[in-house]
Amino acid sequence: MTAYLDYAATAPMRPAAVEAWQELAGPALNPASLHRSGRRASMVLEDSREQIAGFLGVTPSEVVFTSGGTEANIIGMTGLFRRRERPRILVGATEHKVVLDTADTLGAEVTRIPVDSAGRIDPGLLAELLTDDVALVAIMAANNEVGTVNDLVGIAQVCAQAGVPWHCDAVQWPATQHLPAVPMDTLAISAHKVGGPVGVGALVVRRGLDLPIYSAGGTQEGGIRSGTVDVAGVAAFAAALTAIDYLAEVPRIAALRDDLQQRILAAIPDVIVNGVDADRLASHLHVTFPGCEGDALLMLLDAAGVEVSTGSACTVGIPQPSHVLLAMGAEPAAARGSIRFSLGWASTAADVDAAAAAIGSAVDRARLAGSVRMALR
């Protein structure tokens, strides 16, 4: 029996999504073909697009399907950068690695926007950094590690005033929050974070934004992203999004998260809950355990059947100190001694019980191992 508390990494597929996918898996489904089978595929694709557009509060022609959140982020940033002929990109210091790395690989001059101790960007500070050599701003809606939420209205205002487009990584958002009607220029979302399949995502491209072709080929998806669209995957994505019942799910998830937080604090009083003083996603609980190595904790919890993440970027499994925590002002030891618990649509009290039961002895052992490591240095 395992307790899964790693929804921020991926969520189990919702039954509605599995059903939608299964219904379509099998027959030949190329929506670009002109014959009846193709038209049927195209209808399913466009129905799904309409549903997802409706969910996001945009029109269908503003939705471009991709292979996931990562690709949506890359296409959005690349497109905005290439249309502007300005050398600079502003990226939040706590952005996901794909956003940070894409800014670098585009050959832009990159300025990292500092964050506060809860990981948020101050729109006033952003305004100061918006010089006229900036092609785009990349700021996420909510942080994937800590879960803190940015001031989306404030950021939108500042960008609009400066006339600089805003690419928003909203991958962590829709699982527990309705997207606000905020004018981001491009927005990335991912199916598997909301209970849809892995391998499908969407990029919202605002009307009037003429994004250049990203990948040449069969000119699908408005010419922006070529390649036969995964119709079954997209239908499952749409089914997952429309299955979300925010009113029922979010308070339940938040209550489970708060209960886990309370029990961890009760068992280990000197832990630090990151982002607790700010607006946080209902799903996230990010905790620093002083004296522990995060990877030791992860391993001990894994052995106890509790599945969590350190949330830090891993290169072939080698834990690195979290750049998110470092940007929030944490010491490197803290940045390496943290665990991210994240809950979601299928989380239960039993999951929280398992985590609460395992954490005390896991921390004791990890502290022992942590002190061994200190002695070696």
Add this chain to the structure above:
Amino acid sequence: MRVVAALSGGVDSAVAMARAVRAGHDVTAVHLALARDPQRQRTGSRGCCSIEDSMDARRAAAKFDVPFYVWDLSEEFSEAVIDDFIAEYEAGRTPNPCLRCNERIKFAALLDRAMALGFDAVATGHYARIVSGPTGPELHRAVDEAKDQSYVLGVLTAAQVAHSMFPLGDSTKPEVRAEAAALGISVAAKPDSHDICFIPDGDTAGWLRRQVGEKPGDIVDAESGDILGQHRGTHTVTVGQRRGLGLDRARADQAPRYVVGVQPSSNTVFVGTAGLLSVRTIIGSKPSWAGPMPTEPVECLVQIRAHAPAVPAWATVLGAEVLVELADPLRSVAPGQSMVLYAGSRVIGQATIDATRP
């Protein structure tokens, strides 16, 4: 027992892990990331800890449903093994980094961490055996003499031996490869790694040149005191070396000259004839004992290099030093190397070679 199986990505550690699983232990696999910036793929049979190696290790663990993690000990490795390697050469000695790695990383840093996390032992794919003896677990040579790695494990203390497992010690290498193939382990045919893992292209001299630079000095005849040429640094030669010295002139009797010693303080390399290389007494320091420390002089076999045969000798512990008197003279005994003492196939202990006497 709860066992950490150290997986390198090679066939030996994979089969060792499989055997530990088959023996009923609760096994967790750990791949040590020792390289600061690993290569993506293995190049030939040298080098280690490439990303390809870590993927091979991961696959082997997955095959046996063994949890797999990567532990980053690259900083510890850099300080304890690589820096030590350079320092030893600069001090005029010939180090064995594999020994240091076993002494300080694999059976120290790794073992200590494993035990702190609740494990009982570390299992590796080394070819050696642990045998129950009258005073506790004993470290012995492997059955496959050609593959025996008890020499590089000679540096283990009794406490470390008590928490080690070497599942391959009673098999030959061909048997192990065959077992890997039968188990469907994909690295069954992967070539063995050899040479120094942190020098992937095998060019130790070149690597040292880049780390230490060139420090030209005199090559001096040990008997006459004549200067016979220039060397590029005492770290570029080793005791017993004959080739590549670039001496100005040969001896009148055409007898070959060998490096018989180096003196870093004066940056001098001394050469002499084979007779001068001959050693009958070795003094070692910093001893370690794989079992009880001998309190009386003990008749034993001593091995002074990884691929040298073990020869008869008498060993006496004198405080913090070990005095070894050889039955027959040996050549090319290099300070900095380990001398491992055996009683038959059992490892008694080892000491670092400090000085030699004819």
